[in-house]
Amino acid sequence: MLKRILFAVFMTLIITGTTGFAEEAKKIQDNSFLLEEAYNQEDGVVQHIQAFQYMKNKTWAYTFIQEWPVPKQTHQLSYTIPVYHLNEDGNETGIGDVLLNYRYQLIPPKGPIALAPRLSLVLPTGDYKKGLGKGVPGLQINIPLSVELSDKFVTHWNVGATFTPNAKEPGGAKAHTLDFNSGASIIWLVTENFNLMFETAWNSSQSVEANGTKKVDNTLFINPGARFAINFKSGLQVVPGIAFPIGVGPSKGERGVFLYLSFEHPLF
Numbered sequence: 001m002l003k004r005i006l007f008a009v010f011m012t013l014i015i016t017g018t019t020g021f022a023e024e025a026k027k028i029q030d031n032s033f034l035l036e037e038a039y040n041q042e043d044g045v046v047q048h049i050q051a052f053q054y055m056k057n058k059t060w061a062y063t064f065i066q067e068w069p070v071p072k073q074t075h076q077l078s079y080t081i082p083v084y085h086l087n088e089d090g091n092e093t094g095i096g097d098v099l100l101n102y103r104y105q106l107i108p109p110k111g112p113i114a115l116a117p118r119l120s121l122v123l124p125t126g127d128y129k130k131g132l133g134k135g136v137p138g139l140q141i142n143i144p145l146s147v148e149l150s151d152k153f154v155t156h157w158n159v160g161a162t163f164t165p166n167a168k169e170p171g172g173a174k175a176h177t178l179d180f181n182s183g184a185s186i187i188w189l190v191t192e193n194f195n196l197m198f199e200t201a202w203n204s205s206q207s208v209e210a211n212g213t214k215k216v217d218n219t220l221f222i223n224p225g226a227r228f229a230i231n232f233k234s235g236l237q238v239v240p241g242i243a244f245p246i247g248v249g250p251s252k253g254e255r256g257v258f259l260y261l262s263f264e265h266p267l268f
Helices: 002-017
Strands: 045-055 060-069 075-086 092-095 099-104 113-115 118-122 138-148 153-168 174-191 194-208 214-228 237-243 256-266
Touching (some): 153 194, 194 237
Antiparallel strands (some): 045 060, 045 256, 194 214
């Protein structure tokens, strides 16, 4: 029933966005779901991103991201604020560890290839006693690569890691943890304003046990979805999207729904 309602809302938005509200074509570019695309914010443009993922085990995650060029596309600053509901771990809900991000446009998107490494400081804002964070600062690096295969197809690749020295478990035991992430996607630009997407995301996370040892958890999801853009003469671009994460391999049997909403507009 939930999927039917979401599908109906999504199709209504598509019809609305293509029958009078869109003003001019502006190609959708930096709006992936589980992955990062290697395109920094354009000069003078700020982006506000919201994402919500609900899984069948009743856990959910909400994320807010804001991205700024500093002052041009070569350098980008952003922050990421996550909120989690951990139904399986005591029904806890709260803010997670906040990220402060810097991204460098190493290869500008002037040709078919773009590369933009990101370095992030992970702040211990989540309550580690409730399983919402690791209790200490950490460092994260992610390397997104984007390749335009043709006018209709683009692929994106990510690889990254997060190091947390003396991460804590709820009882206070500590150990260094090292997490890894990787993923790939293919985007079909059906039109400039409507895209079909297929993402794959793998994560390997270490957590600290009560005796100070480390446990490794692996997840693997495929994420088919779609996004579309509503463009306005003011320069505002609104991009809603929907996807359906499906667990495979170590995540077999898990599934959910992913909702996305982005607002991108000139600073002045």
